[in-house]
Amino acid sequence: MKRRSPRRQGKPAAASRRDGKATGRRRAGQHATGTGRLRIIGGDYRRRLLPVPDSPGLRPTPDRVRETLFNWISAALPGARVLDLFAGTGSLGLEALSRGARETVFVERDARVADQLGHNLGTLKATSRGRVINADVTRFLDAAPTPATLVFLDPPFRLGLAEPCCAALESGWLATEALVYLETEAGLEPRVPTSWQLHREMQAGDSHGRLYKREATSLSSRGDAC
Numbered sequence: 001m002k003r004r005s006p007r008r009q010g011k012p013a014a015a016s017r018r019d020g021k022a023t024g025r026r027r028a029g030q031h032a033t034g035t036g037r038l039r040i041i042g043g044d045y046r047r048r049l050l051p052v053p054d055s056p057g058l059r060p061t062p063d064r065v066r067e068t069l070f071n072w073i074s075a076a077l078p079g080a081r082v083l084d085l086f087a088g089t090g091s092l093g094l095e096a097l098s099r100g101a102r103e104t105v106f107v108e109r110d111a112r113v114a115d116q117l118g119h120n121l122g123t124l125k126a127t128s129r130g131r132v133i134n135a136d137v138t139r140f141l142d143a144a145p146t147p148a149t150l151v152f153l154d155p156p157f158r159l160g161l162a163e164p165c166c167a168a169l170e171s172g173w174l175a176t177e178a179l180v181y182l183e184t185e186a187g188l189e190p191r192v193p194t195s196w197q198l199h200r201e202m203q204a205g206d207s208h209g210r211l212y213k214r215e216a217t218s219l220s221s222r223g224d225a226c
Helices: 063-076 091-098 111-123 162-169 216-221
Strands: 036-039 049-052 081-085 103-108 130-134 148-153 174-185 196-204 207-214
Touching: 049 111, 063 091, 063 148, 063 174, 063 196, 063 207, 081 091, 091 103, 091 130, 091 148, 103 111, 111 130, 148 162, 162 174
Parallel strands: 081 103, 081 148, 103 130, 148 174
Antiparallel strands: 036 049, 174 207, 196 207
16 A cells, blocks of 8 residues: 555565655565565455555555455445545555445555556556546545545554544545544554544554444534544
8 A cells, every 4th residue: 555654564564655755664575676566365356466666665555454454344345435545556445446346536646656556557457447646635635525435544654644634534525334444653542533433453563453434323523523
């Protein structure tokens, strides 16, 4: 997926970056020079290998984390409308398309990374279901919203972006009972809208992933900020 301050690689490794911001660790399958590879691990595109740009710290979300996450959300994937924020390599959004999502919108600030993601959608013949937007995520979320049923939110670590993005999603970007997967640095306890109920969580090295379900019965509190 993405980038940020210290991040993981299969077994957590050394430093990464996201959304065009260098922050540390290099992504799985990527060396100091050359092009890395992203492997789709399930669904229609299973075992397809896709090129990843030679961008410092860029790497897909590790296979074991993706496998756990997609086991959690498997029932929600058929026909899902997905929003992949701070998309990076697009590993989560592409995996969702492979496993039955109706459409995925990828938002990525780094123009070269976004361009490669568009090429990878073409390679998979998935351009009718996937759209790449080269934009800053915080500015993108200020635009007119289209509700998503599943959101992947994986901002750069230690830049204070998680809570503002959570709040912005409540301005019309979420379907009534949407799922939101939020990944932050370990040790951070982000405040999220009161309508979000924690469903599952996992820790992998220096990152902490939380899956929230938006509860229709709690939407009277949707004005509460993250």
